[in-house]
Amino acid sequence: MPDKLGRYRRKRDPERTPEPVPAEGPLPRGDDDTFVIQEHHARSLHWDLRLERDGVLVSWAVPKGLPPDPAINHLAVHTEDHPLEYATFEGEIPRGEYGGGTMTIWDRGRYETEKWTDREVKIVLHGSRASGRYVLFQTRGKNWMIHRMDPPDASWQPPPAPLAPMLPVARDRPPRDRDAYQVEFAWGGARALAYVEGGRLTLRSGDGFRDVTSEQRWLRPIGGALGSRAVVLDGELISPAGDGTPIYVCYDLLYDDGRALLAEPYARRRAALEALEIAGPRWQTAPAWPGGEIGAVRQAAREQGLPGVVAKRLDAPYEPGAESSAWIFVST
Template identity: 50%
Template sequence: MPAEEALPRGNDDTFVIQEHHARRLHWDVRFEREGVLVSFAVPKGLPPLPDTPRLAVHTEDHPLEYATFEGTIPAGEYGGGVMKIWDRGHYETLHWGDHKVEVVLHGSRVRGKYVFVNRHSAEEQRDWIVRRVDPPQRKDFAALPVFVQPMLPRKGGLPPDDDGWAYEFLWEGERAQVRVEGGRIEVRHADGHEITDLYPELKGLGEELGATEVLLDGELIAMDDGRPSPDALRRRTEAPDARSAKRLVSSAPVLYLPFDVLHLDGRSQLDQPYSRRRQRLRKLHLEGESWRVPQHYVGGGADVLAAALDNGLTGVTAKRLDSEYEPGKRSANWRVVKRRR
């Protein structure tokens, strides 16, 4: 949201939401009320679905001028980090009390009825719960799945209809899905069990995506001398616990290569063609130190395979441009192509 646009002044009926990359990412929801901004820090942002309550910490009131702030709070100061305006607009008050605030938001991004509730004692009055009362803003909004059974390739040769296929290098890594919700990540192995604590260097991926809610499919690799190293990766996958994994981050860092997007901001992508899923994945701009969208090449399969082999890789994965994502299926629409030279 443009910083130069001031919060619309009203009669206790304006609000602003600021995305705050402090020590932990959160969203500051602030309501103009009796000359101040009544503020809640919501760690995962306002819930898009009803009956999915989230924590909302009631913080100190802020001056009205704070509603237009965007910028960097110096490290070491209270709330140090980058803050940007995520949404703003007007709100209707349905109830405003010491233990319950019920409002209808009319923002650029968020619209609908929300209730903030505190049922704790006076000593715990900072911890509230916020939930959405209305149905989702979009009728077709679908909840973000925890996990989708991975689509698997078959073995085969280069397809004859080359122009209808895309080619990705075969990294021989560890298949993994990353789920991002409210700036927090969950990492799951191809069999569905959670392995988040074993890869602490991926935590920043959630903060980079912010309010974007997505389920990614990809693979984890570890590099040695510029090439994927099965031995280095094995050190990470066999780490017995989170503490051991944390110690290995510097000596055997992993790189996550997301090659597909399965769900994005309330919409399943499974029925979309590979070419469109890839386009949407690229628009997420995932280029961090520990994650990177791998290149794909449309057509020219023989040249891509030759380049893979020249660089010490074992082959390529060919994927039909018009293919949907087929959960749990070993499909002819994806094929692993290897060739000895």
């Protein structure tokens, strides 16, 4: 009988990694109904799908996570079988070791097997985050694809196609009904919309359509920071210190994990943005203040050499590509 965990053990030193490394011997047996999905921040972010089968966890690395929509298939790379104990593993695999990085449990639960062959596996997942019918099918060698077989959740919406950003109108004075607004700095940077899905970033230019991701490679880690969350952010690339080191300030959220927010009022979009707690070494959520404080915010902008402020109506939807009076730019 071949050792199903031999490849797993050869790749790991139990003296150096906190991962479970069982000794050779008879495999434990369960009910072949446990699954786990682990979020693995290794050299590149991916998700590991593991299915209990014949005493081991049969495993696939899924770079973009499980597809939410039957119209989209995702790559799934077949990896070595893992021990059943791995179904509860979370921890930090040391740098330099195989799979070095942070491993956390994204979801776990029970699954049913509808079909299992060497080239095709049909399952039904019953987890708190992952549920539904999926099929894994081999395409070439260790490369497989994973396909969702049933419709997405009724509330799920696909990410929007590339959008042109909403623009403010310029006024000489702040709005009179200031309590109906929230105010932000006008940064004077380069407008950019960030599309993040499956831990990967696509950054689009100020017209909303040109892909500038390769020109701003430093921002790619924001994808890993957001993990499996699919979002579309509106913001600007700025150099606040004046030293040529850009950061990304985001001030609107247009899509959030299956929910299109364009029709939502700005107040709700802003609350959802702040709930994401976007804060990193070179990306952050732009500050905002009640509209009644626009005078003080305008003065602060002037002192910092910023071009002005933008007052945004709390009840206004997002109007892609429009110059809208719901956003008012007032210079310093």
